[in-house]
Amino acid sequence: MEPWVVNVAIFVLAVFVGDHVIRGVTPALHTPLMSLTNALSGIIIVGALLEIASVEGGDLPLSAWLAALAALAAAINIFGGFLVTQRMLAMYKKRGER
Amino acid sequence: MEPWVVNVAIFVLAVFVGDHVIRGVTPALHTPLMSLTNALSGIIIVGALLEIASVEGGDLPLSAWLAALAALAAAINIFGGFLVTQRMLAMYKKRGER
Amino acid sequence: MMRIGVPREIVAGEARVAATPDTVKRFVGLDLAVCVESGAGLAAGCADADYAKVGATIVGSPAEAYACDLVLKIRAPEAQEIGYLRAGSVLFALADPWRNPLLEQYAASGIRLMALELPPRITRAQTMDVLSSQANVAGYGAVMLAAARYPRYFPLLMTAAGTVKAARVLVLGAGVAGLQAISAARRMGAMVEAFDVRAAAREQVESLGARFVAVDISAEGQGGYAKVLDESDMERLRAALLPKIAASDVVIATAQVPGKPAPKLVSAEAVAAMRFGSVLVDLAVGTGGNVEGAKQGETVTANGAVIIGESNMPARYAADASELFARNIFNFVAALTVNGRLDFGREPEIVGPATVCRDGELLFGRT
Amino acid sequence: MMRIGVPREIVAGEARVAATPDTVKRFVGLDLAVCVESGAGLAAGCADADYAKVGATIVGSPAEAYACDLVLKIRAPEAQEIGYLRAGSVLFALADPWRNPLLEQYAASGIRLMALELPPRITRAQTMDVLSSQANVAGYGAVMLAAARYPRYFPLLMTAAGTVKAARVLVLGAGVAGLQAISAARRMGAMVEAFDVRAAAREQVESLGARFVAVDISAEGQGGYAKVLDESDMERLRAALLPKIAASDVVIATAQVPGKPAPKLVSAEAVAAMRFGSVLVDLAVGTGGNVEGAKQGETVTANGAVIIGESNMPARYAADASELFARNIFNFVAALTVNGRLDFGREPEIVGPATVCRDGELLFGRT
Amino acid sequence: MPAAGSMAFLAYLGGAVLFILALKGLTTPATSRRGNWLGMIGMGVAVGTTLLVAQRPAWALLAVALAAGAVIGTGVARRVQMTQMPELVAAMHALVGLAAVLIAAAIVLRPHDAPTTAQRIELFLGAAIGAVTFSASVIAWAKLSAKLSGKPLAFAGQHWLNLLLALTVLGCGVTYWLTDSAPFFMAMVALATLLGILLIMPIGGADMPVVVSLLNSYSGWAAAGIGFSLDNPILIIAGACVGASGAILSMIMCRAMNRSLVSVLLGGFGAAQGEAATAAGASQRPVKSGSPEDALFLLKNAERVIVVPGYGLAVSRAQHALQEFAELLRAGGVDVKYAIHPVAGRMPGHMNVLLAEAEVPYDQVFEQEEINNDFAQTDVVIVLGANDVVNPAARNNPESPIYGMPILEAHRARTVIVVKRSMAAGYAGLDNDLFYLDKTMMVFGDAKKVIEEMVKNFH
Amino acid sequence: MPAAGSMAFLAYLGGAVLFILALKGLTTPATSRRGNWLGMIGMGVAVGTTLLVAQRPAWALLAVALAAGAVIGTGVARRVQMTQMPELVAAMHALVGLAAVLIAAAIVLRPHDAPTTAQRIELFLGAAIGAVTFSASVIAWAKLSAKLSGKPLAFAGQHWLNLLLALTVLGCGVTYWLTDSAPFFMAMVALATLLGILLIMPIGGADMPVVVSLLNSYSGWAAAGIGFSLDNPILIIAGACVGASGAILSMIMCRAMNRSLVSVLLGGFGAAQGEAATAAGASQRPVKSGSPEDALFLLKNAERVIVVPGYGLAVSRAQHALQEFAELLRAGGVDVKYAIHPVAGRMPGHMNVLLAEAEVPYDQVFEQEEINNDFAQTDVVIVLGANDVVNPAARNNPESPIYGMPILEAHRARTVIVVKRSMAAGYAGLDNDLFYLDKTMMVFGDAKKVIEEMVKNFH
Numbered sequence A, B: 001m002e003p004w005v006v007n008v009a010i011f012v013l014a015v016f017v018g019d020h021v022i023r024g025v026t027p028a029l030h031t032p033l034m035s036l037t038n039a040l041s042g043i044i045i046v047g048a049l050l051e052i053a054s055v056e057g058g059d060l061p062l063s064a065w066l067a068a069l070a071a072l073a074a075a076i077n078i079f080g081g082f083l084v085t086q087r088m089l090a091m092y093k094k095r096g097e098r
Numbered sequence C, D: 001m002m003r004i005g006v007p008r009e010i011v012a013g014e015a016r017v018a019a020t021p022d023t024v025k026r027f028v029g030l031d032l033a034v035c036v037e038s039g040a041g042l043a044a045g046c047a048d049a050d051y052a053k054v055g056a057t058i059v060g061s062p063a064e065a066y067a068c069d070l071v072l073k074i075r076a077p078e079a080q081e082i083g084y085l086r087a088g089s090v091l092f093a094l095a096d097p098w099r100n101p102l103l104e105q106y107a108a109s110g111i112r113l114m115a116l117e118l119p120p121r122i123t124r125a126q127t128m129d130v131l132s133s134q135a136n137v138a139g140y141g142a143v144m145l146a147a148a149r150y151p152r153y154f155p156l157l158m159t160a161a162g163t164v165k166a167a168r169v170l171v172l173g174a175g176v177a178g179l180q181a182i183s184a185a186r187r188m189g190a191m192v193e194a195f196d197v198r199a200a201a202r203e204q205v206e207s208l209g210a211r212f213v214a215v216d217i218s219a220e221g222q223g224g225y226a227k228v229l230d231e232s233d234m235e236r237l238r239a240a241l242l243p244k245i246a247a248s249d250v251v252i253a254t255a256q257v258p259g260k261p262a263p264k265l266v267s268a269e270a271v272a273a274m275r276f277g278s279v280l281v282d283l284a285v286g287t288g289g290n291v292e293g294a295k296q297g298e299t300v301t302a303n304g305a306v307i308i309g310e311s312n313m314p315a316r317y318a319a320d321a322s323e324l325f326a327r328n329i330f331n332f333v334a335a336l337t338v339n340g341r342l343d344f345g346r347e348p349e350i351v352g353p354a355t356v357c358r359d360g361e362l363l364f365g366r367t
Numbered sequence E, F: 001m002p003a004a005g006s007m008a009f010l011a012y013l014g015g016a017v018l019f020i021l022a023l024k025g026l027t028t029p030a031t032s033r034r035g036n037w038l039g040m041i042g043m044g045v046a047v048g049t050t051l052l053v054a055q056r057p058a059w060a061l062l063a064v065a066l067a068a069g070a071v072i073g074t075g076v077a078r079r080v081q082m083t084q085m086p087e088l089v090a091a092m093h094a095l096v097g098l099a100a101v102l103i104a105a106a107i108v109l110r111p112h113d114a115p116t117t118a119q120r121i122e123l124f125l126g127a128a129i130g131a132v133t134f135s136a137s138v139i140a141w142a143k144l145s146a147k148l149s150g151k152p153l154a155f156a157g158q159h160w161l162n163l164l165l166a167l168t169v170l171g172c173g174v175t176y177w178l179t180d181s182a183p184f185f186m187a188m189v190a191l192a193t194l195l196g197i198l199l200i201m202p203i204g205g206a207d208m209p210v211v212v213s214l215l216n217s218y219s220g221w222a223a224a225g226i227g228f229s230l231d232n233p234i235l236i237i238a239g240a241c242v243g244a245s246g247a248i249l250s251m252i253m254c255r256a257m258n259r260s261l262v263s264v265l266l267g268g269f270g271a272a273q274g275e276a277a278t279a280a281g282a283s284q285r286p287v288k289s290g291s292p293e294d295a296l297f298l299l300k301n302a303e304r305v306i307v308v309p310g311y312g313l314a315v316s317r318a319q320h321a322l323q324e325f326a327e328l329l330r331a332g333g334v335d336v337k338y339a340i341h342p343v344a345g346r347m348p349g350h351m352n353v354l355l356a357e358a359e360v361p362y363d364q365v366f367e368q369e370e371i372n373n374d375f376a377q378t379d380v381v382i383v384l385g386a387n388d389v390v391n392p393a394a395r396n397n398p399e400s401p402i403y404g405m406p407i408l409e410a411h412r413a414r415t416v417i418v419v420k421r422s423m424a425a426g427y428a429g430l431d432n433d434l435f436y437l438d439k440t441m442m443v444f445g446d447a448k449k450v451i452e453e454m455v456k457n458f459h
């Protein structure tokens, strides 16, 4: 059994989870939700980090620089995304909390 | 990385799926649903079958007989479970279908 | 074949009739013969021809109508009618036995008189219950008269020419008439409050969406009726109601205790405290009245307020009131009829209390 | 300081008054002086003392009231009042200019007469629109009178004594009065149908939950009013309405065309086809009437049906009707008042059409 | 081409996906039957795959086991009565638990490939849960089928005993894990079986449905445990799904009964509930009660519905909510009528006034005589705060003080829903047989709240 | 102790679970902020784990990239205006797409460990989706921020061109997969970028939110693709979750707009919609419109609500539904009042009659003079079928034919919801500025239907 089939299993289950998790979301939360999922897709930074870390010591090859750029992009996304979500959600505070 | 960690991942995701899938079920379907999940837990038959198949040729050891008993129990469960579910659901046909 | 007679009512203003073409048809369906005195139903919208069409015989004189085995009337005979009564016949009517001076004469005439106000107010007797059906008309009619006389709107309206406030209606006594009055007034948009001395009335008043006026005086009687309060309680009650009345625009007074004088709930002082144009309708005026100054059958003005005293409100709505009354009597008679004859052994729970006199004997008041 | 005079109405049955303590207070708030003729508000529930309390001067004679700069009345002066008019003064009143024979005399007296029925029916003029506020009272009152007279219930009731059917009410003309009548009758539980010749009326009728009677005759006029139909159309209309009327228990007729005779919608034949006890209220009787046989100010019986002819319904509900009328006039006057003086240059859209005569000149009918 | 092992894995995954879709299907009536079919197909895929990849299947044994299972299973399922469904489901759970124990035992006892340390944990968990499921399900079945009294069987200190037992089970399991000693495994299974019995005895009959659902969940976890030992994805996925959904379902059911799962499991509550229902002083006979959602479900799927309003509707001023609800039903194609009894309420015409306030059109309102013949052809009658006017004693029981009064014959409809606050009597003070009919479902609560609940859940 | 690899795997799994919980949290307002925090923690876990397991992290490079990202990200997020949120989100998506492409390129170009055949498929998919996401998001951002015209840019045969381009991308990808030739990879990326641009140009501004959500989904799939190449569970799980939820969200959004996803993607529809909104003959100015659910959300979370009924409420006979709805709101703790304008409707007192029919208590009903000062302190005003009586032109515009008439000052509330069927004028025939305010949300539909929709969705 190759490792990718396990990945497929995980992927398929995750699709179900993603589907179900979102059903019944209040329309008013569409935009914050989009913003959060955007922040979460910044997880791609893990790929960038692993790629950077995989280079042998010494001079950094082009691939490392590309990966670093990817990390930068993803990091902007992560920090910006969560913060923006936070700000949007602040508008939805229940009465009494304001 | 050991194989069981992958199983844990699959397990965890499946728990989420099981949770979400059931939310919002119509109360009237509680009993049929229970009956279906019961039929599905008959899947344990796969374990019995694999165990039986794992014995070396020749005389069947005790373990094979135990497994066969398990297969029997699970098979009753599967056939009975799906059929009973079917019968219960027949009561819920929409008007016009009766 | 048993014959049923329907004489014309002779009391002034009594526009109702004890049998309508609808019930005559039903009697005929039970194989009974019906004689209707000519003109008996005219004031209630039932022409002689309508009766004849469904099989009644039209007779020209009261004597002929009274000559039947069973006589149906709204009101028990007046003195000048006594002569028509025939021993052995049965008469169904409102007899007002507590105040009627002629009971002895009825008994002496040898008739059996069934007083329609006497059956118990139990669930099974409801179909024969003229008190309910007529009180219901009275409650409704009281509000209609009040609204027609009240020089303002009942409902709240916010218009370009300013806002008119909803009328405040106070209903005193939440029996059948009171409840119907509440519902009619509420329908028309008034703000309604009601008061009664029976505890069960509170929930009933609230079930119609009105506010209950709580005064901590209770006078639960028997059979769902209230009992009479002593004078000190009445004094307290009047005092408690005064500010409520003063703040009201319309008062519908329906409080009664069977066989007893009606409680005087609204003092002249309270009437004087109401604002110009207020209307009071006193349905209890026949038994003494709830409102001080109310005059039986008259509309009087006191301090800018109008007091309508009307003890026979149903007669003003004679068409429907007669339909209901006649149907009650029919249900009563039908329940006792076996093979075309009356069997007074049936329904003892209802027949017993209702029988005023029988075989020359006066039974009313014996218990 | 400008002085406002409020004479007493002298027409029989006119119980309203053109200023109430509420509006007097508002006028005083605008720094205007108000003189009220003694007893002017009595029939509407406004005592002299109430006026005095808010700052009015009570004057003993009509002459004193008419001697003011601005005179407010319900109805334009009768012949015997003409003598009180003072050149240069301004008079606000219902003038019925289409039928009023005294217009020339008003003009000759030199007053400025503002007829309250003439402003256009636009959104902005609504606060001054006495036609709306009074028609509203009339529609409501018509239903109240009908319900008090109708010898049956309006609502459907299923009782132990049988079921009473809901009354069928037909409203003819769905202007302001008609719509209010629809709403009042529906509130009381009647089944209501209504008819009008204007297309917009359909949605309005339905918005009140009543059924619209469709007849394919339309007579859209100007400014939201209907126009007069020719005799052949009227004939068709009467024929189409006849079965509807025959099937109705109560008819409220409100159809009118400003300045023209009211359309005769209900023929004697239709009245005869109604069942015993039916009630017809004709609010248009002042301009000829919608119902054949209706008599101005009288209640007549025809074939068992009752026809109530009442062109001055608001006077029966004088308290609220006066409040609204007075408030309309106040709004009108206030809109024209600048620094304590009337400025007729303002609101030309409204002032223009409303001015009947000015500076001795008769303007009405000039366009 | 992927390797054979990968193919099998993917096939199992496919089966698991079908299972998930099956469960999803069962959440709404419209898709429920398709859901069941998907489940069957998934099961077929899983078993087929197993047979294909099995290296040395003992075909004869397999065939016998499967065939016997098929015959017994279908036979039982065919013959069982609808009313016995809950017991059947409980019995089936016992089988799953048993199978889990047997498989675990087979692995422990098998002559070849002794289980690894990791597998031993999984075996222990699978077997222990399986054993508890098994014995508990047997007791639940016995209680539901009245082979055992439904009364909770409580004794002092039972929770402590259970705790002790559970710890012993754990101890045996850990010893087995560390030493691979089969006897400890067997002891563990025996004790877990005992634990299952003790856990279920104190729970009352009324709570059994929740318990059955919970056992359902357990059987899922047991299957998942076995899946871990066998490294099999479909066992893990299906087991986990069943486990999780069973657990959630139990919670949902508890919530519907306004109970906490803990109070159900600690037992002894079932009895208290029985008392509450009859506390209002009426008879001790059992009634069926349901939630507003249950009522809604019945009403939405009916073709013809008659509403019987009574005084209670007036008391709760529910007329507007009722009208709104009836309109929703009607928009969904249900034929809704109102039946008015002449003495319903507390004044003549009370119900008419009420319905008129909510603008119910007159042509939907029928008086007793007009509508009484329609009840027999009516799918669902909903009685809202009425009592005396639908009391069949008036027709059937000459002893009754209202004998002879014509009533609305609600009892002739296919299903009757009665909404009132308690079992209390109405104006005439009589108990009402209608409430105890088999086809009657009581929905306890203020009429207005119940109707509003139904409106809110209308989708 | 499990091996280090297993530990990392489990840590990633934990991070993934946190992500799932985060998404779940965002489905209801009450849990939404906690959800966001869970997402942050999950991200921290994932990044931390990565750093711990990285064998030779180029710390300096890493630190610079992270720090720069943090500074830029927070900076932008802080400064952006609420109204610019959608554009910001679009821009962020571009970054994710870019990152996916860069990582794929890095793997392709790296001097060591050339990717396996299986990995090459995954790389190709990740990079292609990433590139489309990148370029499409850039265009979406430009359109939303008005750097590009929001008008759809359509030309004949565009769908054919797109198809051709997509096939070429596929061809390059397959060639790369089979030959491991970097140039083909690069060509593929370039073409996919072009494809992204072409795909988005024909879609109108009104549909951009759906497109942004869809790109969100793409960015998830891209991450999952990269996860496959790197055999990393959190990338797969998070990517798949984001991908699936984004797709579902797009569908939900389409449904709310009564559109199909296909029609959105094929473009050119945005224009048609713009026309529909103004077809009723009113002005061409843009309005904000929302669904009954949106309105419900605002109302439920308000403290003070004023209802302004008008003639349209009467036309749709919605009074009963309204009363029911207001009562639900009130039960939820919202202060609800009714404001009656003296000339609302078509007869004096029309609104009073209407509300009285539904038994709205008089003490909740206020006339204009009493309530006009309350509007400024009101969270939400809902205008139901009223028009002239809330037209600010009467106050502000001396040219208007209703200038001078006192109106209900709905425009002074914090938020205004207007329910009517179209942009059509009322009795006076005037356009109404209220509808175009920034704080106004139009809900188009029959008043009764809209209110019933809100009641049904009230939970």
Ligand SMILES: NC(=O)c1ccc[n+]([C@@H]2O[C@H](COP(=O)([O-])OP(=O)(O)OC[C@H]3O[C@@H](n4cnc5c(N)ncnc54)[C@H](OP(=O)(O)O)[C@@H]3O)[C@@H](O)[C@H]2O)c1
Binding pocket: C122, C123, C124, C126, C132, E309, E310, E311, E312, E313, E315, E316, E342, E343, E344, E345, E346, E347, E348, E349, E350, E384, E385, E386, E387, E388, E389, E390, E419, E420, E421, E422, E423, E424, E425, E426, E427, E428, E445, E446, E447, E448
């Ligand atoms: N129509 C008349 O003129 C009139 C006059 C006087 C008396 N009556 C008598 O009244 C009776 C009328 O019969 P009916 O069936 O209408 O009423 P009923 O027999 O009095 O029963 C009403 C039922 O409504 C329930 N209830 C009360 N409040 C409720 C609430 N808020 N929500 C839900 N349910 C509620 C009560 O049960 P819970 O307590 O369990 O909720 C009660 O059992 C007849 O016996 C009649 O004779 C009629």
Ligand SMILES: NC(=O)c1ccc[n+]([C@@H]2O[C@H](COP(=O)([O-])OP(=O)(O)OC[C@H]3O[C@@H](n4cnc5c(N)ncnc54)[C@H](OP(=O)(O)O)[C@@H]3O)[C@@H](O)[C@H]2O)c1
Binding pocket: D122, D123, D124, D126, D132, F309, F310, F311, F312, F313, F315, F316, F342, F343, F344, F345, F346, F347, F348, F349, F350, F384, F385, F386, F387, F388, F389, F390, F419, F420, F421, F422, F423, F424, F425, F426, F427, F428, F445, F446, F447, F448
């Ligand atoms: N009160 C009186 O006595 C009286 C008498 C006559 C005239 N008027 C005049 O009428 C006007 C009253 O103002 P208003 O604000 O109440 O009404 P309005 O200005 O006439 O506006 C009513 C609005 O309701 C909407 N509508 C109609 N049917 C609807 C439905 N089924 N569902 C949802 N919305 C619906 C219409 O827009 P859509 O078509 O887009 O849905 C319309 O714009 C004033 O101009 C007043 O002067 C009043």
Ligand SMILES: NC(=O)c1ccc[n+]([C@@H]2O[C@H](COP(=O)([O-])OP(=O)(O)OC[C@H]3O[C@@H](n4cnc5c(N)ncnc54)[C@H](O)[C@@H]3O)[C@@H](O)[C@H]2O)c1
Binding pocket: C121, C122, C123, C124, C126, C129, C131, C132, C135, C172, C173, C174, C175, C176, C177, C178, C195, C196, C197, C198, C201, C219, C223, C224, C225, C226, C227, C229, C254, C255, C256, C257, C258, C263, C265, E343, E346
């Ligand atoms: N069984 C049935 O189905 C049925 C049918 C109709 C009526 N009833 C019951 O019959 C009873 C009598 O009804 P009724 O309308 O004939 O009563 P009624 O005409 O005798 O009196 C009218 C009301 O006045 C009230 N009253 C008496 N004294 C009062 C005082 N001092 N202050 C205030 N209120 C006072 C009474 O309580 C009563 O509610 C009620 O309990 C009613 O529910 C039962």
Ligand SMILES: NC(=O)c1ccc[n+]([C@@H]2O[C@H](COP(=O)([O-])OP(=O)(O)OC[C@H]3O[C@@H](n4cnc5c(N)ncnc54)[C@H](O)[C@@H]3O)[C@@H](O)[C@H]2O)c1
Binding pocket: D121, D122, D123, D124, D126, D129, D131, D132, D135, D172, D173, D174, D175, D176, D177, D178, D195, D196, D197, D198, D201, D223, D224, D225, D226, D227, D229, D254, D255, D256, D257, D258, D263, D265, F343, F346
């Ligand atoms: N702008 C505003 O806010 C406002 C306020 C009040 C009234 N109005 C409008 O003013 C107009 C007139 O109202 P009104 O009540 O003063 O009218 P009205 O008193 O002149 O007439 C009453 C009704 O009778 C109808 N009618 C006339 N001939 C008829 C016939 N042959 N058959 C049947 N019906 C006939 C008319 O159409 C009208 O609806 C209406 O359009 C009304 O909407 C506008």
